[in-house]
Amino acid sequence: MKLVILGGGGFRVPLVYRALLADRSPGRVTEVALFDLDPGRLAAIGVVLAELAARVPDAPAVTTSTDLDEAVRGADFVFSAIRVGGLEGRAADESVAAGCGVLGQETVGAGGVVYGLRTVPVALDIARRISELAPEAWVINFTNPAGMVTEAMSAHLGHRVIGICDSPVGLGKRVARAAGVTLEDAWLDYAGLNHLGWLRGVHVAGRDVLPDLLADAARLESFEEGKLFGAEWLRSLGAIPNEYLHYYYFTREAVEAGASRGAFLLEQQKRFYAAPSWESWDRTRLEREQTYMAETRDEERDSDDLDGGGYERVALDLMHAIASDKRTTLILNVPNRTTLRCLDSEAVVEVPSLVDANGARPISVSQVPDEGVGLVTTLKVVERATIKAAISGERAHAVKALALHPLVDSVNVARRIVDTHPLLQRFSTP
Template identity: 35%
Template structure:
């Protein structure tokens, strides 16, 4: 894919995450020489885009890298002729996220941005907008890769793969963060470590750990049993029970705590909400306000360490490594969201999965699993994937029946009357963002 000119369009350029991306593009410029970078946002994000654009330009100028930066509200012009389009959008902004978290809590359920009823609501708002972006990519940059970091990333990837011709890869910072933590645990370089991850976005398991060619999976599971760690900044770091980890036979990702420790996680969330009236979304609003005050400072020419509080740590590593590997036809292994195509035999071919892939110039190539999934992994995976299939159908077509079934079968809900009440409230609270449901 080597080219004299390399254009990247960032949809949602006014995001507080963007300095992470700029940092990565600067650090990896010699292997991924971006010539044109376009940050685009909507009118409601104009002020943030201006602040981010100014900071990004200061970062680029200080680095001495010849990257031409532009900011715009014209999404079509940003996409036109791009080699890569990245998406990091939040439809409805943080106010919508706050509702996503608080509505389930009012029903005695976990309220989380990407999991359960909260993730469902976000998917309904987000998928149609991403598909609109994809139609513009098909028209204006048909050879471009879409690198999607917008949550829920797995659902978005599945919708794009099922309903567009865009070359899409879903991305999450959880896999790269997990690999970094395992490397730190064993005090080894990441280059000497191989991990096999299998599942779907925010529901994957680390099933194999190999260090310097030696399988250390059994030793690794003993080390983490009964220990904290291996969580994300937005998820309470509750310890894994040693007997439970042994029975799973794999490391569950941080988001599994919502399934395996459902009652305890709800108590943590609800206790905070009852005491303060706040959820994680409200915390993020405060962090973002602090970040944008920092971003305004003319002396700031690098990403501030406070950005890690936002939960976006290593975003630039994941995003830039992926684009760099495609650009250079590297053939290295990364964990990304792609079409299943028979890799996980217990799931349909056309759904999205999150697995190890060899990254080539034509995109990711999923690697066959080292062993079949045991029932304790397969069972939870299949039901959550069925929920995702129904949610994509509901989001694309405004299918009320699919939406109702999606909520009913989700393990964090599991009751048809509760699901019906939740769905009604979600549709009412998000009416402005859900025109596909106008006849529901």
């Protein structure tokens, strides 16, 4: 089976390959084709993968290419993990937003909109070419903003594109551990959009163990989200929010923190790509995980959350369920159908989904909390406005997408971001 990884020179690719090496299931991947526009990054990741493969006699063969058509032909699955503009673009997103006094995080607020504006046109072109060159391939989208990009790509790929994120399963793992149950035995009642969801129940053998956890402050504040939001706030919500909701519930504090994750990662990864090896990659990965959302914490991240093994495991579970018709349930980004009443049927949502050879279908869950409905519907409007702006290239549409976001509090700020961002020059003419 052939797997294509778009953004094959990306830093997290070894996580996927390491998971493939450990996979002994029937129908496993035997060929991995890495595509990237940067041959230097491809070569660096190739060094790391070769070191990993040297320990495994039947490791999947790895090929590299800077030609998208060449890489995609004959694909069974395509992992899309591109970063349009690179980390330099992410750093610019953050610094421009910060200079305007608003949040610049890459998937939340101004940063997320700007990232979407430059990513959607590229993602759409990729979707068109996959539909022509590998029409039977399934596309698993990692590219952020994941929900927005998945919805855009579905215009050409239909149900054959599915978005994934490791945030919900990471949240579920931490909550299950705090509740004294195993994630494998639990069903997570989770609803929302990508980076904008709430865990509303943890069901084990027909019983929801979340209320007991919410009633125990010590256990509730023993894991990352409990520390992040505090027991009092979580009890008032009656749910555990995705960690990215910190940026909405504590907006002033997040803006004041002013952390530039993109600039940090840019400098960190420059060192790795200059002298690539498995050892330097793993050291850099650990530092990356330790500093994840560091601006929101007063202490070091729990060691249980530093082992990686998030999105790549979700991706492999999804791939196996489709390829082997092995029914499983995963939290995915899929068209809503009738799952969340506050959104239309075509809106891509992040909810538990039943997966088999026919793809992924959302299943019944609790609705978005009442106080989250307005936020979810507004953000879906923003996502679609961003897609429209990205396709049209018109300044007015780009300004509108930014101005509609609840974390961008001024039309004039939206105009200033569009007109001063170095990677939005195609939108800068009134």
